[in-house]
Amino acid sequence: MQTVISVPLPQNPYPVVLEAGGLGNIGAYLSQPERISAHLGSHQSGHKLGKENLGKKVLVVSNPTIWKHYGPTVVTSLAQAGFDVAHCILPAGERYKTLRSLEKIFDSALAHRLERSSTMIALGGGVVGDMTGFAAASWLRGIAVVQVPTTLLAMVDASIGGKTGVNHPQGKNLIGAFHQPRLVLIDPETLHTLPTREFRAGMAEVIKYGVIWDAELFEQLEAADQIDRHRAFTPALLLDMLRRSCQAKVDVVSQDEKESGLRAILNYGHTIGHAIESLTQYRTFNHGEGVGLGMIAVGDIAARLKLWPKDTAERQYQLIQKAGLPTQLPASFETAAVLEVLTTDKKVRAGQVRFILPTGLGQVKITDQVPTSEILGALRQMQAVAAD
Amino acid sequence: MQTVISVPLPQNPYPVVLEAGGLGNIGAYLSQPERISAHLGSHQSGHKLGKENLGKKVLVVSNPTIWKHYGPTVVTSLAQAGFDVAHCILPAGERYKTLRSLEKIFDSALAHRLERSSTMIALGGGVVGDMTGFAAASWLRGIAVVQVPTTLLAMVDASIGGKTGVNHPQGKNLIGAFHQPRLVLIDPETLHTLPTREFRAGMAEVIKYGVIWDAELFEQLEAADQIDRHRAFTPALLLDMLRRSCQAKVDVVSQDEKESGLRAILNYGHTIGHAIESLTQYRTFNHGEGVGLGMIAVGDIAARLKLWPKDTAERQYQLIQKAGLPTQLPASFETAAVLEVLTTDKKVRAGQVRFILPTGLGQVKITDQVPTSEILGALRQMQAVAAD
Numbered sequence: 037m038q039t040v041i042s043v044p045l046p047q048n049p050y051p052v053v054l055e056a057g058g059l060g061n062i063g064a065y066l067s068q069p070e071r072i073s074a075h076l077g078s079h080q081s082g083h084k085l086g087k088e089n090l091g092k093k094v095l096v097v098s099n100p101t102i103w104k105h106y107g108p109t110v111v112t113s114l115a116q117a118g119f120d121v122a123h124c125i126l127p128a129g130e131r132y133k134t135l136r137s138l139e140k141i142f143d144s145a146l147a148h149r150l151e152r153s154s155t156m157i158a159l160g161g162g163v164v165g166d167m168t169g170f171a172a173a174s175w176l177r178g179i180a181v182v183q184v185p186t187t188l189l190a191m192v193d194a195s196i197g198g199k200t201g202v203n204h205p206q207g208k209n210l211i212g213a214f215h216q217p218r219l220v221l222i223d224p225e226t227l228h229t230l231p232t233r234e235f236r237a238g239m240a241e242v243i244k245y246g247v248i249w250d251a252e253l254f255e256q257l258e259a260a261d262q263i264d265r266h267r268a269f270t271p272a273l274l275l276d277m278l279r280r281s282c283q284a285k286v287d288v289v290s291q292d293e294k295e296s297g298l299r300a301i302l303n304y305g306h307t308i309g310h311a312i313e314s315l316t317q318y319r320t321f322n323h324g325e326g327v328g329l330g331m332i333a334v335g336d337i338a339a340r341l342k343l344w345p346k347d348t349a350e351r352q353y354q355l356i357q358k359a360g361l362p363t364q365l366p367a368s369f370e371t372a373a374v375l376e377v378l379t380t381d382k383k384v385r386a387g388q389v390r391f392i393l394p395t396g397l398g399q400v401k402i403t404d405q406v407p408t409s410e411i412l413g414a415l416r417q418m419q420a421v422a423a424d
Numbered sequence: 425m426q427t428v429i430s431v432p433l434p435q436n437p438y439p440v441v442l443e444a445g446g447l448g449n450i451g452a453y454l455s456q457p458e459r460i461s462a463h464l465g466s467h468q469s470g471h472k473l474g475k476e477n478l479g480k481k482v483l484v485v486s487n488p489t490i491w492k493h494y495g496p497t498v499v500t501s502l503a504q505a506g507f508d509v510a511h512c513i514l515p516a517g518e519r520y521k522t523l524r525s526l527e528k529i530f531d532s533a534l535a536h537r538l539e540r541s542s543t544m545i546a547l548g549g550g551v552v553g554d555m556t557g558f559a560a561a562s563w564l565r566g567i568a569v570v571q572v573p574t575t576l577l578a579m580v581d582a583s584i585g586g587k588t589g590v591n592h593p594q595g596k597n598l599i600g601a602f603h604q605p606r607l608v609l610i611d612p613e614t615l616h617t618l619p620t621r622e623f624r625a626g627m628a629e630v631i632k633y634g635v636i637w638d639a640e641l642f643e644q645l646e647a648a649d650q651i652d653r654h655r656a657f658t659p660a661l662l663l664d665m666l667r668r669s670c671q672a673k674v675d676v677v678s679q680d681e682k683e684s685g686l687r688a689i690l691n692y693g694h695t696i697g698h699a700i701e702s703l704t705q706y707r708t709f710n711h712g713e714g715v716g717l718g719m720i721a722v723g724d725i726a727a728r729l730k731l732w733p734k735d736t737a738e739r740q741y742q743l744i745q746k747a748g749l750p751t752q753l754p755a756s757f758e759t760a761a762v763l764e765v766l767t768t769d770k771k772v773r774a775g776q777v778r779f780i781l782p783t784g785l786g787q788v789k790i791t792d793q794v795p796t797s798e799i800l801g802a803l804r805q806m807q808a809v810a811a812d
Contacts, residue, residue, distance in 0.1 A: 135523050146594055149767070174562075177589060177600045178682075201565060206534055212565045213601060294566075379537070 039279055040075040043196065043286050045293055048216035049082040052196060052282050054275060058223040059109050059184070063117025065221060066090055066155075066182065072219075084218050090180050091153035093120045097141055097168040098159040099128035102186050105229050110159055110184070122148035126164065130318050133163045133203045135211070141171040155180040155218070161187035161234070162194035162323065166212070169200030173215035183217040186226040188238020188266075189324050192245070192281035195220045197289040197299075208310055214294055222282070224274055227266045232360070235266050237324020239359035240305075242277060244331060245284040247352060248304045251398035253280045257355055264360030301400050304392040305331035308411075311377040312365070320366060328361035329418065336414040337406060338393040348397060364418055371415040375408060427667055428463040431584065431674050433681055436604035437470045440584060440670050442663060446611040447497050450572065451505025453609060454478055454543075460607075472606050478568050479541035481508045485529055485556040486547040487516035490574050493617050498547055498572070510536035514552065518706055521551045521591045523599070529559040543568040543606070549575035549622070550582035550711065554600070557588030561603035571605040574614040576626025576654075577712050580633070580669035583608045585677040585687075596698055602682055610670070612662055615654045620748070623654050625712025627747035628693075630665060632719060633672040635740060636692050639786035641668045645743055652748030689788050692780040693719035696799075699765040700753070708754060716749035717806065724802040725794060726781040736785060752806055759803040763796060 039054040051072050053065060064071055069085035084090075094114060098107060103125050114121045124144035126137050141156075150156070158168035158181065165183050172181035183195035201212020227235065246254025256277070262268035269277070285302070292299040309330030313321050321329065332353055339349040357363050365371070378389045388404040395401050427442040439460050441453060452459055457473035472478075482502060486495060491513050502509045512532035514525050529544075538544070546556035546569065553571050560569035571583035589600020615623065634642025644665070650656035657665070673690070680687040697718025701709050709717065720741055727737040745751050753759070766777045776792040783789050 135527060139523060142592055142599055146592060146598065170562075174558075174589075174599045174601060176598060177587065177602055199565065201562075204530055204534060210534065210564060211530055211562045213562060214565055 038072075038075060039275065040072055041279070041282055041286055042076055043216075044290050045216060048084075048198070050216060050218055050220070051076070051083055052220040052222065052286065054222045054224065054278055054282070056223065056225050056271065056275070058221055059106055059226065060113050062110055062157075062184065062221055063113035063115070063119060065219060066114070066119070067117040084180070087118070090155040090182075090218065091151060092118070093122070093148060093150055093154040094157055095141075095144055095148055095150055095154070096121060096123040096157045096159050097126065097144075097164055097171070098123065099126055099161075099164055101128060102160045102164070106159060106186065106226060110157070126167065128160075128163070130163055130203070130323070133167055135202055137167055138171055138174075138202055141167065142175060145171070145175050150175060150179060152176050152179055155182060157182045157184060158195075159184045159186065160190070161185065162190040165190050165194045166200050166209070167202060169198070169215050169217070170202060170212050173200055173213035178215065180218045181215060183220045185220070185222060187230055188227060188235050189241055191222045191278060192238060193241045193285065193302075195222070196282060196285045197302075198293070208314065216293075222278060224271070224278060227274070230266060232265050233322070234324075236264060236360045237322050239263060240324035240328040240331070240356070240361055242281050243352070243355050243359060244302075244304050244327065245281045246355075247331065247335075247394050247397065248301050248392070248400045249284040249287065249398055250280055253277065253284070254355070254397055256280075257358075258351070263358055300390065300402055301392050304394070304400055305334055307378060307389065307391065308333045308374065308415075311374045312369075314377055315370070315373050316366070321362065325362050328356045328359070329363070329365065332356060332363055332418060333411075333414045334391060334393060336417060337391070337410050338395070340410045340413060341393070341406070343401070344394050344396060348394070352394075365415065367419065369419055371412055371419060374415060375411065426460075426463060427663065428460055429667070429670055429674055430464055431604075432678050433604060436472075436586070438604060438606055438608070439464070439471055440608040440610065440674065442610045442612065442666055442670070444611065444613050444659065444663070446609055447494055447572070447614065448501050450498055450545075450609055451501035451503070451507060453607060454482075454502070454507070454570065455505040472568070475506070478543040478570075478606065479539060480506070481510070481536060481538055481542040482545055483529075483532055483536055483538055483542070484509060484511040484545045484547050485514065485532075485552055485559070486511065487514055487549075487552055489516060489617075490548045490552070494547060494574065494614060498545070514555065516551070518551055518591070518711070521555055523590055525555055526559055526562075526590055529555065530563060533559070533563050538563060538567060540564050540567055543570060545570045545572060546583075547572045547574065548578070549573065550578040553578050553582045554588050554597070555590060557586070557603050557605070558590060558600050561588055561601035566603065568606050569603060571608045573608070573610060575618055576615060576623050577629055579610045579666060580626060581629045581673065581690075583610070584670060584673045585690075586681070596702065604681075610666060612659070612666060615662070618654065620653050621710070622712075624652060624748045625710050627651060628712035628716040628719070628744065628749055630669050631740070631743050631747060632690075632692050632715065633669045634743075635719065635723075635782050635785065636689050636780070636788045637672040637675065637786055638668055641665065641672070642743070642785055644668075645746075646739070651746055688778065688790055689780050692782070692788055693722055695766060695777065695779065696721045696762065696803075699762045700757075702765055703758065703761050704754070709750065713750050716744045716747070717751070717753065720744060720751055720806060721799075721802045722779060722781060724805060725779070725798050726783070728798045728801060729781070729794070731789070732782050732784060736782070740782075753803065755807065757807055759800055759807060762803060763799065
């Protein structure tokens with residue numbers, strides 16, 4: 037059973053395929069585009085799949101753990117479909133999301149003699165996806181890329197929308213490109229092997245979609261018994277949650293491919309989240325945990341500014357806690373340093389920091405009118421609890 | 425007196441301004457777009473200049489020599505127009521066209537806190553232009569760039585068309601992006617300080633346009649007394665040569681922004697030229713010299729295949745020689761190694777090497793039907809003369 041969501045970008049339309057066990061069909065999806073298009077109306081075509089668009093040579097980029105679990109399945113499926121497969125295994129972790137790691141991908145691309153008509157496949161989480169996407173954007177000034185996310189975070193966020201890049205030593209995702217994939221293939225079964233902490237990190241983004249776009253998703257999660265680990269979900273709820281999250285991302289991205297306006301709402305919780313991650317040297321919190329903390333902070337700021345009711349902010353706090361995500365800052369955390377980091381964030385325009393503030397469930401607004409005192413107040417509130 | 429050529433790309437139209445002394449007006453051009461648009465018909469608008477499009481912060485990237493000669497003029501003009509100017513000086517030379525140098529630009533971008541609305545300015549030759557263009561394409565996933573070429577080669581080739589990138593240790597320009605500039609500003613007076621060898625290298629590209637696109641340009645150069653150094657040109661002939669060359673590039677690029685078809689003809693002489701440069705470790709020949717040698721080889725191949733008359737190939741050979749460019753390969757050069765390098769060239773499609781072969785003055789065709797024996801024959805011919 038596949039679910040197919042079409043990303044209707046004018047220049048680069050592509051499908052997001054969700055299928056339990058889909059990893060074993062990757063070769064077929066890439067070589068027989070009709071397997072996907074059959075699920076879509078005839079008006080939704082223009083996908084660039086098939087060997088005439090992807091070439092014969094593919095380079096799979098992954099990390100050691102994911103490669104051990106899923107490399108053989110993917111390679112077998114691709115080889116059976118007639119692709120000439122090479123792979124490049126990068127060390128796992130955000131701290132390897134650098135220009136240096138990119139060089140390794142380029143070395144593999146050269147060794148495998150990837151041509152303009154060849155394809156890179158990102159098999160892994162957001163780090164692998166972002167780096168592979170940027171490598172594909174840059175190799176020979178742009179070749180095809182397919183995203184096969186294996187973490188919840190990458191499934192619902194990074195794999196869709198074409199944002200790719202690496203970190204600068206002093207800031208995340210400062211270097212990159214917009215490069216849309218040809219296909220996003222999501223196999224929920226890969227979540228079996230995802231560590232619980234990583235699963236929870238992904239839940240932060242799922243909750244985000246509930247707050248900014250899909251109130252029903254938010255309420256579905258509130259109604260569920262438990263949402264803090266993969267095995268607490270029924271396959272049906274898991275698939276529906278993935279579908280709703282991907283659809284939210286697709287809705288926003290397809291209305292604003294290059295982040296000139298609407299797409300900014302996807303950064304809900306991210307600006308402060310990035311700052312918290314960065315100030316704790318990316319050691320204390322992972323990306324999703326940063327986002328969860330950022331959402332709590334921004335939710336509180338919105339409540340302080342009377343943009344949304346205090347009890348809605350409280351519902352968001354409860355849901356983040358229910359997902360098993362951290363809700364407190366370390367006692368040693370220097371809240372004032374956040375302000376300094378914020379002004380180097382790439383979303384800064386003319387020195388003004390823009391915030392995405394919720395105004396209701398499923399609704400947000402963008403504003404640069406947030407007093408510093410409220411930012412500090414919200415952060416200290418999160419820390420005061422920690423110091424208890 | 426300005427000459428303005430409009431590059432009519434649907435998404436990213438931009439002007440190429442040629443003006444003796446134009447460097448001193450750069451601030452005015454960037455802040456007062458009407459100074460340029462006044463020279464164009466009203467149908468040719470859509471240029472994204474002015475502070476509302478370029479921001480207030482600009483980062484000028486250059487190399488030590490160019491910066492010494494022209495940095496003060498450029499900075500003064502920009503500052504007078506109200507821009508907040510920083511600079512980043514990179515070592516000169518093709519061997520520094522690397523990801524490592526890119527990091528330095530990113531460090532400067534961070535230090536100067538360039539925002540999405542900021543602009544990078546490439547002041548220098550092709551190396552500076554290519555790197556700055558790629559850095560601008562990648563910083564925050566893409567900010568504006570202005571190309572101010574100071575070498576003949578960069579003026580007539582690299583600065584126009586949006587190709588940007590860096591070298592891989594094993595191949596030129598393997599990593600990069602398409603990123604169109606907002607303005608190309610060409611000041612012929614900067615050629616005063618260009619070393620003669622560099623001027624001649626640029627003449628290789630000028631002659632190329634004569635062969636592939638503009639027979640009149642070719643004949644103009646044949647008719648000139650001397651073309652092997654800057655001071656042999658009258659200001660009028662120099663400007664006309666620049667204008668015709670830029671127009672040829674613009675004509676081709678605007679018909680094929682992303683190099684899917686026609687644009688390939690700009691690679692006339694380049695495929696073999698790159699191989700020769702690479703096999704001599706980029707020490708013996710510079711880019712233009714490689715192209716000159718490549719054109720001689722390909723011209724000879726075309727003559728061998730009876731695609732154009734032997735005497736036209738001879739006229740091309742004479743013009744390249746008249747420009748003071750090398751016409752012979754070193755006696756020690758291993759011609760057979762060229763074939764190996766050709767198959768890793770990024771213009772390879774499905775293992776087949778495509779050649780741009782002249783079929784007349786101002787006309788070429790693209791073919792992958794070139795017997796290895798003819799390639800080797802042409803190269804050995806160039807070497808046999810050297811061994812005499």
